[in-house]
Amino acid sequence: MPTVKKLVLIIVDGLTPAGFERAVVSGRAPALAFLAENGTYRQATSVFPSLTPVCLSAIATGSGPGVHHIPHLVWWHRRERRIVEYGSSFAAVRAAGVAQTLTDTIYNLNQQHLAADAVTVFEALEDAGYVAGAVNITCYRGRTRHQPTLPWITKPAFGPKRFFFYSLFESDPTGAPLAVRNRAGGSIDAYAAAVGRWLVTRDGFDFLAYYLSDFDYASHAHGPVGAEDVALERTDAAIQALLDAAGGPDAFLERYAVVLHSDHGQTLVEQAAQLELPLARFADDIVVTASNRAGQVYLLPDARIDAGELAQALDREPSVETTLRFEGDEAVARREGEEVRFRPSGDGWETSGDASILDHPDALHRTWSALSNPNAGELLVSAAEGWELADMGGRHHAGGGSHGSLVAGDSIVPLLTIGVDAVPTRITEVTPAVLAHFGVEVPPPMRAAALAHAG
Numbered sequence: 001m002p003t004v005k006k007l008v009l010i011i012v013d014g015l016t017p018a019g020f021e022r023a024v025v026s027g028r029a030p031a032l033a034f035l036a037e038n039g040t041y042r043q044a045t046s047v048f049p050s051l052t053p054v055c056l057s058a059i060a061t062g063s064g065p066g067v068h069h070i071p072h073l074v075w076w077h078r079r080e081r082r083i084v085e086y087g088s089s090f091a092a093v094r095a096a097g098v099a100q101t102l103t104d105t106i107y108n109l110n111q112q113h114l115a116a117d118a119v120t121v122f123e124a125l126e127d128a129g130y131v132a133g134a135v136n137i138t139c140y141r142g143r144t145r146h147q148p149t150l151p152w153i154t155k156p157a158f159g160p161k162r163f164f165f166y167s168l169f170e171s172d173p174t175g176a177p178l179a180v181r182n183r184a185g186g187s188i189d190a191y192a193a194a195v196g197r198w199l200v201t202r203d204g205f206d207f208l209a210y211y212l213s214d215f216d217y218a219s220h221a222h223g224p225v226g227a228e229d230v231a232l233e234r235t236d237a238a239i240q241a242l243l244d245a246a247g248g249p250d251a252f253l254e255r256y257a258v259v260l261h262s263d264h265g266q267t268l269v270e271q272a273a274q275l276e277l278p279l280a281r282f283a284d285d286i287v288v289t290a291s292n293r294a295g296q297v298y299l300l301p302d303a304r305i306d307a308g309e310l311a312q313a314l315d316r317e318p319s320v321e322t323t324l325r326f327e328g329d330e331a332v333a334r335r336e337g338e339e340v341r342f343r344p345s346g347d348g349w350e351t352s353g354d355a356s357i358l359d360h361p362d363a364l365h366r367t368w369s370a371l372s373n374p375n376a377g378e379l380l381v382s383a384a385e386g387w388e389l390a391d392m393g394g395r396h397h398a399g400g401g402s403h404g405s406l407v408a409g410d411s412i413v414p415l416l417t418i419g420v421d422a423v424p425t426r427i428t429e430v431t432p433a434v435l436a437h438f439g440v441e442v443p444p445p446m447r448a449a450a451l452a453h454a455g
């Protein structure tokens, strides 16, 4: 195997480009500032819906939801005729059933819901003989069986060789403190930092996915700017822990290439709505799933309506900006009663109608992929600026921050590369860039996803 520099992928959940740019000049984030000084910075686009499980699966598989099949934070499982809820809020978790939610989030996302023919960065690298590591990333599928650390949970998970997941799975005894003892106080990233320190000290991987979630948590509560006062220093400290463990910032960059980015942005939300209400008259024919700034409507078998009628019914709903659906082989976006139709054509798109409806970043590619997901609803809903769609526990983040929609603030992320040749402009291009760095061939599903319309 040729000698290549090892690589650390750092994902800061919910960090916006503006937040990243402020952080590096603020003096409050020395680790981010050092990396920015030594790297190439650009903005990149997320996927739609721009929600964490969809985004992290997109990052790990190098493909959109049309390939990886995770549609939302909350969705209707047609075959099992039940709601899958990955943890929108504690109230939503209670409504979906705590045990079911934990099983869905910890196990089923990777073992059942994630498409069998998608390939994760961990699988691709380890199949090529590299050692991969994952810290806390919720899309972690690999080929090594790991027994849980807690005696009352017995089911194994299959992750990369170095696998650390919220104290629940630990491939190695690192002495890290329990992850979940104080979420708001930053205990999850403190756990990640302790594990990361251990891994870098031992140089125990070729590739490490290092996922920090606490910034997003603070941003939901305090808004994307307010989060900087609460969580920026802690996030930076979790990155600094890696630099220190390598013997300092310069020593860290001598040993590792770096990709640092976020999974989606966040925007301020002032108001919340229940997507079920404007669709109440169709209640017998549909299932509505909504959370944060995206929703989905599923038609039940034998429904007496179609997705076009549902879209019309949302024309005057202020919380809804754009809806999307398939009609035959065309996708249809509808906004305030106006429509644009589009479908793949050659390397690009054929559109008819008012194309200005879909003026969002990378909109045709992202929405086509979202619609092509077999687990997606027949109608997809992107919320209007400033609005959030309440989850099944009735919870929302009005007064704070949220994400999930097609709008730029939810969809654009900061992306920094150091020592990596490729220039990713989408979060789905990060894993192909990582594989290229290691000289590993990009697997067919990932290659297909890079085309304009395959997802």
Ligand SMILES: [Zn+2]
Pocket: 013, 014, 051, 052, 055, 216, 263, 264
């Ligand atoms: Zn996220």
